[in-house]
Amino acid sequence: MAKLIMTADDSASVRQMVSFTLKQNGYDVLEAVDGKDALAKLSSQKVDMLITDLNMPNVDGLGLIRGVRAGALNKFIPIIMLTTESQDGKKSEGKAAGATGWIVKPFKPEQLIAVIKKVLG
Amino acid sequence: MIEQHIVTYREEANELLAELETSLLELEENPTDEELIGRVFRAMHTIKGSGAMFGFDEVAQFTHEVETVFDLVRNGKMTVSKLLLNLTLRARDHIKSLLDASVSGEESDRAEGEAVIAGLKQLVPSSPNEPSPPPVQSQPAPDAGAETLKTWRIRFKPCPEIFLSGTKPLGLINELRELGTCHVVAHTAGVPVLNDMNPELCYIYWDIILTTARGMDAIKDVFIFIEDDCELKVDLIDDGGTGDTDLDYKKLGDILVERGDLSPMEIQKILGLQKRFGELAVAVGAITPDKVQSALVEQQHVKNVRQERATQESTSSIRVPAEKLDLLVNLVGELVTVQAHLSQTAALHGNTDFASIAEEVERLTNDLRDTALNIRMLPIGTTFSKFKRLVRDLSQELGKEIEMETEGAETELDKTVIERLNDPLVHLIRNSIDHGIEMPDVRLAAGKPAQGTVHLGAMHSGDSVLITIRDDGAGLDKEAIRSKAVERGIIAATAELSDKEIYNLIFAPGFSTAAKVTNVSGRGVGMDVVKKAIEGLRGSIDITTAQGTGSTITLKIPLTLAIIESLLVRIGPDYFVMPLSSVEECVELTRDNIEEAHGRHLANVRGAIVPYIPLRDQFSISANRPDIEQIVITNIHGTKVGFVVDSVIGEHQTVIKSLGRMYRDIKGISGATILGDGTVALILDMGLLLQSVETLEQGGVSSAIPM
Numbered sequence: 001m002a003k004l005i006m007t008a009d010d011s012a013s014v015r016q017m018v019s020f021t022l023k024q025n026g027y028d029v030l031e032a033v034d035g036k037d038a039l040a041k042l043s044s045q046k047v048d049m050l051i052t053d054l055n056m057p058n059v060d061g062l063g064l065i066r067g068v069r070a071g072a073l074n075k076f077i078p079i080i081m082l083t084t085e086s087q088d089g090k091k092s093e094g095k096a097a098g099a100t101g102w103i104v105k106p107f108k109p110e111q112l113i114a115v116i117k118k119v120l121g
Numbered sequence: 122m123i124e125q126h127i128v129t130y131r132e133e134a135n136e137l138l139a140e141l142e143t144s145l146l147e148l149e150e151n152p153t154d155e156e157l158i159g160r161v162f163r164a165m166h167t168i169k170g171s172g173a174m175f176g177f178d179e180v181a182q183f184t185h186e187v188e189t190v191f192d193l194v195r196n197g198k199m200t201v202s203k204l205l206l207n208l209t210l211r212a213r214d215h216i217k218s219l220l221d222a223s224v225s226g227e228e229s230d231r232a233e234g235e236a237v238i239a240g241l242k243q244l245v246p247s248s249p250n251e252p253s254p255p256p257v258q259s260q261p262a263p264d265a266g267a268e269t270l271k272t273w274r275i276r277f278k279p280c281p282e283i284f285l286s287g288t289k290p291l292g293l294i295n296e297l298r299e300l301g302t303c304h305v306v307a308h309t310a311g312v313p314v315l316n317d318m319n320p321e322l323c324y325i326y327w328d329i330i331l332t333t334a335r336g337m338d339a340i341k342d343v344f345i346f347i348e349d350d351c352e353l354k355v356d357l358i359d360d361g362g363t364g365d366t367d368l369d370y371k372k373l374g375d376i377l378v379e380r381g382d383l384s385p386m387e388i389q390k391i392l393g394l395q396k397r398f399g400e401l402a403v404a405v406g407a408i409t410p411d412k413v414q415s416a417l418v419e420q421q422h423v424k425n426v427r428q429e430r431a432t433q434e435s436t437s438s439i440r441v442p443a444e445k446l447d448l449l450v451n452l453v454g455e456l457v458t459v460q461a462h463l464s465q466t467a468a469l470h471g472n473t474d475f476a477s478i479a480e481e482v483e484r485l486t487n488d489l490r491d492t493a494l495n496i497r498m499l500p501i502g503t504t505f506s507k508f509k510r511l512v513r514d515l516s517q518e519l520g521k522e523i524e525m526e527t528e529g530a531e532t533e534l535d536k537t538v539i540e541r542l543n544d545p546l547v548h549l550i551r552n553s554i555d556h557g558i559e560m561p562d563v564r565l566a567a568g569k570p571a572q573g574t575v576h577l578g579a580m581h582s583g584d585s586v587l588i589t590i591r592d593d594g595a596g597l598d599k600e601a602i603r604s605k606a607v608e609r610g611i612i613a614a615t616a617e618l619s620d621k622e623i624y625n626l627i628f629a630p631g632f633s634t635a636a637k638v639t640n641v642s643g644r645g646v647g648m649d650v651v652k653k654a655i656e657g658l659r660g661s662i663d664i665t666t667a668q669g670t671g672s673t674i675t676l677k678i679p680l681t682l683a684i685i686e687s688l689l690v691r692i693g694p695d696y697f698v699m700p701l702s703s704v705e706e707c708v709e710l711t712r713d714n715i716e717e718a719h720g721r722h723l724a725n726v727r728g729a730i731v732p733y734i735p736l737r738d739q740f741s742i743s744a745n746r747p748d749i750e751q752i753v754i755t756n757i758h759g760t761k762v763g764f765v766v767d768s769v770i771g772e773h774q775t776v777i778k779s780l781g782r783m784y785r786d787i788k789g790i791s792g793a794t795i796l797g798d799g800t801v802a803l804i805l806d807m808g809l810l811l812q813s814v815e816t817l818e819q820g821g822v823s824s825a826i827p828m
Binding site: 078084 | 167169173174175285289292295345346
């Protein structure tokens with residue numbers, strides 16, 4: 001069965017690109033428009049992985065990561081956060097919140113897939 | 122990039138630009154509203170991030186500069202001023218024009234963009250003049266010297282909470298495996314009893330020995346996400362340099378000290394007990410077994426790596442068409458001949474200058490010859506590995522269980538020799554499997570393991586290589602061979618033969634002991650063909666066998682076919698060449714000696730009686746016989762035999778020229794060579810010479826019996 005990956009991003013174009021890349025590589029995708037939307041969806045839906053932006057309205061990326069790690073259903077999934085190179089400090093914050101790894105924006109589809117393969121094992 | 126994505130991005134960017142404009146205008150009213158500042162920043166951020174992803178590099182680069190300024194505002198390091206807002210609005214317009222330009226294909230106003238950025242930079246307080254990072258992530262540069270295979274020891278000890286960050290340690294280890302040859306040892310000593318175990322924690326750590334061409338960075342990249350959440354120690358334990366030709370790696374104790382698992386003091390204490398170190402270390406409780414196991418794995422891994430490298434180094438490097446090498450060797454052969462002529466002429470003239478030049482040329486020629494011949498040398502191992510397949514297929518076909526062992530695969534032989542050895546070896550191995558090794562049930566009944574073994578070995582021996590094919594099968598059946606030979610008329614029923622002679626019967630043409638013709642044997646290739654092929658290589662073949670325990674066939678093959686070290690001798694006006702490999706010594710033969718032996722062809726060499734063959738008689742050379750002749754004592758298959766010649770001229774580098782078809786079958790002559798003065802000398806095959814003399818003396822009864 002294909003693995004289900006959630007992409008949480010307030011940018012429709014990024015969501016679309018991530019989603020398109022994932023589907024092309026045989027993954028199923030669940031989209032969320034911000035952290036709040038993501039947490040709501042994840043409370044009842046088991047996914048294999050989460051890719052989240054950091055800057056999002058309502059609940060931001062860090063809040064989302066903490067929320068997922070505190071819940072039971074998706075506690076151990078890999079979480080990749082999308083950061084930019086100007087946010088080095090965010091990486092450690094994200095790590096502390098429970099992120100598995102990060103990918104620096106902007107990224108190419110093949111870079112995204114490489115990271116997914118890495119953390120999904 | 123799919124067009125549809127670009128359209129989506131452009132739409133989204135336009136929306137964001139509209140939002141940016143509104144936020145900026147609102148910000149003019151409330152310059153300290155953090156919510157508004159955040160919105161401005163986020164809008165820029167998204168435009169930039171997505172822009173680079175969808176190929177709008179110019180948009181991304183430009184927006185990055187503006188975003189950087191607003192990051193400062195967001196962090197309270199800058200205040201919102203009228204000037205900043207003006208510039209940002211101009212920036213917004215410029216982004217819009219960049220986006221529009223990408224549709225219309227028009228050039229955007231680059232100067233405007235530069236002016237905006239210059240203005241923004243002036244606003245930034247004590248702006249450090251550092252270059253902005255490129256918005257497009259650069260690919261990591263490939264490691265320099267990526268071709269060398271290095272071996273690393275990686276101790277990966279994740280923090281117990283590793284699973285809580287979604288990291289899968291096994292995934293990382295699998296990633297390492299993909300980098301190269303890998304041995305992984307898990308240390309499980311820390312796993313508590315079930316009651317005390319928290320299933321959410323990781324109690325295991327790993328030692329990984331990895332041989333890869335990818336370098337340290339690639340290894341570190343594997344752990345990039347968790348470098349702060351684990352104990353990671355990466356040590357280079359073999360740098361792939363050619364300096365480490367020693368196959369044996371460090372001692373177990375040294376490895377454990379290096380890893381910090383034991384102290385040198387502890388090692389000394391344990392060593393005092395004198396047993397196998399690893400067992401002792403565990404027995405005295407100094408260390409857990411898995412740590413010893415892990416160190417042992419490292420030892421073995423590095424040993425394998427070095428072994429592989431040793432074989433690779435001897436096989437790879439440069440590819441040259443075989444004809445070029447043949448040509449080179451031929452030319453060197455000509456040179457050796459000319460050089461011999463030169464030395465000879467120099468000796469005749471007695472001119473010291475000339476002599477020293479000739480000597481120098483001789484030295485260089487010898488070096489050149491050795492080098493040229495060496496180039497053609499290849500390890501025999503490539504041939505060996507082909508046979509593994511043969512053994513596997515044959516044993517399956519015949520329903521036998523056979524394992525093949527090889528030894529001395531690194532032994533080097535001339536390329537041509539290796540090629541010409543292939544067919545004889547195939548035949549010999551087939552024989553071992555088909556006739557030698559018994560069916561599993563027979564073996565078990567004989568008290569042997571069901572699985573038989575064929576051992577293929579190669580080793581240097583002087584200027585020859587010994588190749589052995591040994592099996593632990595039934596051995597040759599003396600009686601069966603004998604009766605078969607009688608049946609075929611090869612020997613008389615009454616003939617008395619030694620064991621060795623009986624075994625040698627299998628080399629007779631048309632001889633086969635196979636009761637039935639199987640798919641494997643009986644293809645019309647007999648041992649006589651093998652023997653011929655080996656003799657064609659100026660080699661010899663020898664069998665030892667013991668009924669019930671197996672046979673060993675030994676091939677003695679000269680290293681090279683082109684040039685041999687030899688002894689140049691003269692009989693009357695004729696010159697002959699004897700391969701030096703079988704020559705033991707030269708002794709004088711006087712008329713008195715001959716009389717003492719009462720005309721029998723026997724010489725007393727320091728008390729030992731050695732039979733000799735007068736070559737003068739063999740070749741019917743009628744020139745005057747000198748008073749003192751020379752006996753060249755040779756060793757042929759372990760027997761001492763002398764060959765009488767008029768005089769021994771000395772050692773000679775013989776470039777072998779094969780004889781024409783007309784003369785190819787002459788017994789005792791294996792080829793010819795050209796001497797320095799242009800004279801032709803025949804190369805003697807002493808083994809065959811002796812054989813033909815013996816058959817003559819036996820009246821030709823057993824003329825078909827090979828040596």
